[in-house]
Amino acid sequence: MRAVLLSETGGPEVLRVQDVARPEPGDGEALIRVRAASINPIDWKYRRGLSSKQLPAVLGNDISGTVEQSQADAFAEGEDVFGFAPRGGYAEFATSPAPAIACKPPGLTHEQAAAIPVAGLTAWQALFDRGGLQRGQTLLVAGAAGGVGHLAVQLGKHAGARVIGTGSARNREFVLALGADEYVDYTAQDVAEAVGDVDVAFDTVGGATTATLVPTVREGGVIVVIAGAPPEEQAAERGVRAELLIMSPSAEQLAKIAELVAAGEVRVEIAGTFSLSQVAAAHELSEAGHTRGKLILTP
């Protein structure tokens, strides 16, 4: 099969489409013909060697496709499924353990479904499992137009929170149209001067941004981070809880998010769709850090 194999770390030019052996599904796994895979920043972090991964490896984790062969009771050949492919998703075929996939509702395209796993579960787990977000509370989403952020804004609204998003000027109308109540352009305004007393701050940006968000949180509130170390000291000084979330697969949460998308309650923004041979261009876009929604590969 054709797959994007990472054999050495480096720039986008190290991404090569190669013929590799089709993976064999193990006990409790399904072999899936991949119709769409999505790109996450962790993929180019592996490519650059910023996060370690044993090489050679097929990159990618998020897939949607059709079961070709099943060794799992829960899935039958011919069924459309989506979820996590731990042995790589930028490929014509991928294998997934049954607990890491869910049935794709017919109302979702494979592109939409492939966009959900990492970004959707990260948003869900940050808001509800770590943030404990409740109806009527205020949620700040930093990076509200990104893959994770645009889903977090909508999941927060759906849960009955007041949502404030941050991003640059070009994303203002997009984020407000997702349902955000307020938008702060971080290039024009200091976010902590514009926003205060939030119950849950969700930082998808990381770096120097994280510490600047702590003052937006009320005493007793929480800041959840996913892209760097939690700001424990600054948070403790304000009586705020700081949490780092590392997303974990959940077929149940995947199914819930997909239902919301199929029902039109949550919309998945596709920033661009690329063939496997265009993977380098897609990585360049992701790495630039200004993607609106998700980038998709269609093997």
Ligand SMILES: NC(=O)c1ccc[n+]([C@@H]2O[C@H](COP(=O)([O-])OP(=O)(O)OC[C@H]3O[C@@H](n4cnc5c(N)ncnc54)[C@H](OP(=O)(O)O)[C@@H]3O)[C@@H](O)[C@H]2O)c1
């Ligand atoms: N811990 C975990 O389990 C986990 C899971 C998923 C993702 N992550 C990490 O979380 C991060 C976000 O992932 P993602 O997929 O959402 O990335 P992404 O789609 O590449 O995010 C891009 C978005 O970030 C916005 N942005 C950039 N700088 C900003 C700033 N200073 N303030 C506000 N918004 C800013 C951009 O908006 P503008 O163009 O308007 O600037 C753009 O819309 C990545 O570092 C990823 O590796 C971690």
